[in-house]
Amino acid sequence: MIKFTPILLAVLYGLVMYRFSIWRTKRELDDRSTELVDPMLNTLLARMAAALEIDRIRVYLYEIDPVNGLAAPDGRIFITRGFYYKFRQGEVSADEMASVIAHELGHVALGHARRRMIDFSGQNALRTALAMVLSRFIPGIGVWIANGLTTLLAARLSRSDEYEADAYAAALLTKAGIGLTPQISLFEKLEELTRSRAGALPAWLMSHPKTQDRIAALKALQDRWDGISKV
Numbered sequence: 001m002i003k004f005t006p007i008l009l010a011v012l013y014g015l016v017m018y019r020f021s022i023w024r025t026k027r028e029l030d031d032r033s034t035e036l037v038d039p040m041l042n043t044l045l046a047r048m049a050a051a052l053e054i055d056r057i058r059v060y061l062y063e064i065d066p067v068n069g070l071a072a073p074d075g076r077i078f079i080t081r082g083f084y085y086k087f088r089q090g091e092v093s094a095d096e097m098a099s100v101i102a103h104e105l106g107h108v109a110l111g112h113a114r115r116r117m118i119d120f121s122g123q124n125a126l127r128t129a130l131a132m133v134l135s136r137f138i139p140g141i142g143v144w145i146a147n148g149l150t151t152l153l154a155a156r157l158s159r160s161d162e163y164e165a166d167a168y169a170a171a172l173l174t175k176a177g178i179g180l181t182p183q184i185s186l187f188e189k190l191e192e193l194t195r196s197r198a199g200a201l202p203a204w205l206m207s208h209p210k211t212q213d214r215i216a217a218l219k220a221l222q223d224r225w226d227g228i229s230k231v
């Protein structure tokens, strides 16, 4: 029994962290966001809502500067003020904004937002438990190995989420008559933006796999769909 106590503690710690991070995220988002009202974007949102056969898609404006889009665990979609500013300035088109919203809708529809919170807390618990167990056998580097293993697992999990959300967005944008072009052009634009300001990688890209790989995956989807529609 004594042997399992550290693991039990780690799991408990993970659960508490999980509840706490949901609570904190929700409060932060409630305090610093309002519903986004933009006639140009609303037209596109209405088309996507029609494609999904729902009444409307609500998007919220989150008052922070980093360029980012996010899906909260409660299913709300947020676009940051920094991202919206790029749209207002004409650096990002309405279609491209729609592609980000479609991507975030994908995370919600596919259950990623909720799962990611579990992943995050689960990772903490797993890291702690692994470190405790491994340290007994390999003092010193046990913690390193635990960190490495957990990080590797987390990266694999989030990477597949991104490709899935991209594919969901591609299907939705196609059905809404917007197409995959803005999705691809936004990736290229954001990468350009990154290169011009060395080191200042937009948060939205930082948490995502390589842009070129994502573009290639989208082009493969498009080729496949073009092939199907020609048959």
Ligand SMILES: [Zn+2]
Residues within 6 Å of the ligand: 103, 107, 161, 162, 165, 208
């Ligand atoms: Zn994403």
